[in-house]
Amino acid sequence: MAAIVSNTLNEEKSLVCQESTTMAQQKDLDHKVNKLKKSVQEIEQDIQVLEDLQYEYDFKKNTLEGQVEAETNGRTTTEMQQEEMGITVLNIKIEVVIKEMANVLTLAEQIQHTLISDELPEWKKRQQMACIGGPHNTCLEHLQSWFTAVAECLQQIRQQLKKVQELVQKFTYNNDPLTLGKSQLDEQALSLFKNLISNSLVVDRQPCIPHYPQRPLVLKMGVQFKVKIRLLVKLPELNCQPKVKISIDKGFSEMDTVKGFRNFLLLTNHTKVMNLDESSECLAAEFPHVILKERTPSNRTNEWSLSLTIYEELHLISFDTQLILPDLCIDLSITCLPVVLLSAGMSNTIVPGLVSSAWGSILWYNMLCSEPHNLTFFLNPPPVKWEQLSKVISWQFSSVTKRALNSEQLRTLADKLLGHETRDDPEGLVHWKTFLHTSVESGGSLLHWIYEHLQLTKLNVLSIWNDGYIMGFLSKEREKAFLIDKPPGTFLLRFSESCREGGIIITWVEHSQDGEPVVHSAKPYTRADMNRIPLPNFIRDYTVTAGEKDPVNPLVYLYPDIPRDVAFGRYYTSASDGRDFTFTYTVGLLYALHTFVMCHIWHAKETAQIPK
Structure with missing residues (x-):
């Protein structure tokens, strides 16, 4: 208990520190972006001052030239000095503006580097964790506001450079500072803008089947799935309705020669126009009805063999588009996270464990893969620490219910994966094959056992689970230890290990004639049973017959001491x-x-x- 409390407090402290660090980074970035916007506005004001000075100089010069022509005596030394002084003032002001623009572009480059190298990868990692049940607050709106603000400032700088150039072209100055620095600044601003736009295309929603929104990246052939992409920069000049092309396994030609690697066709309209999304007010394109079909296998010579099962074979869905602006053309491309494609018609009833294995592959890849699009990841998948794996397994329940797995439930899973001796070691390593093939009493895998009881929880006993009335993953030994010292009639609910499609076992304690506690269990109450009679009704009406006595309900107190009708009465x-x-x-x-x-x-x- 002390170890559990200590680990919990340390984890909470770590989360608080992490959140504080994240908020501090966001505030710092907000400060820099606001400073950038303010600096651009100050340059705008300086350009207006420069414009006024030039018109004043132009007016004085034209006036003096008119007087000289009328008097035909030429310009005096004082008049020439005044003209040179005016040119000097203009040159100084232009130099100030050029330096300000250079400083702004330097600041914009720093912010852009932070956005592309730090913030964007961190957001993608958060989205990746959200796909496997992690927290869903991915903060895409923050990222969009920063991208948009920098893009607006860069466009303003480019327009300001053009405006200053137009003003200067009216006059000819010696050693014009704008002519010396304008070309470099223009190229820098253009390069920064193109780089920012090129990195602003993201996958807003990863591929998923509409009926299973909490299980993205596991797709089936012949079953429609949807996916959505989005541009993070919101500028009026980008509303040019670019066309997006969708493709699968694009650019991975080396996989074409792999024995056993399947090739697919996309049965959908391959191009879609990006339009303004109402929620984000940015350009977005959603492909809501995409279907995959396997190509006819070819008889070409295979260079090497990929010894993977279907649920370990990964595929990539990509998007390409082009933004054509009046003076600019930018190519954009983005690729989804790898997906697992199950054959048409496959389901839990036809191929037991296949869907759960595919789900496990998605968990393993997104937990551990540091390379964004490594299709050969499962040729040599790395092991994972139990501390990390247990958190992800718990996420599967917290993402679809209001209750995550507690330490007792995770302890049961650790016993099966690591054994009793190493279960308390957070550094204990779990290998992919162990996670995939560790079996339970039913003969199915541990992974399938977890998956099926997650489905049972979500579809059949969600409210009871949220109330904390189901022990869930619990060994028989721990079950007996919980009940042995309790009053007769105390019972608990746990997940069955003998039911392949999931079930609940009800176990209660009673005293024998000599006063010794005896633990009994009913046969597993399966999902099929729950579809006929709800679990609370079954608990209320459950009876046993002992000898010649009348049938009685042995279920009196839900562990630890909650009267049965108090716990389940509102569900009867x-x-x-x-x-x-x-x-x-x-x-x-x-x-x-x-x-x-x-x-x-x-x-x-x-x-x-x-x-x-």
């Missing part, structure tokens, strides 16, 4: 629900008929002016 459904409904409906109909008759009689009396 009456066996006479149908009769009660018929009676209520009949009474209501009679009341309506009575009201109609009385109103008709009242109306007749009013019409005939008969005293009531």
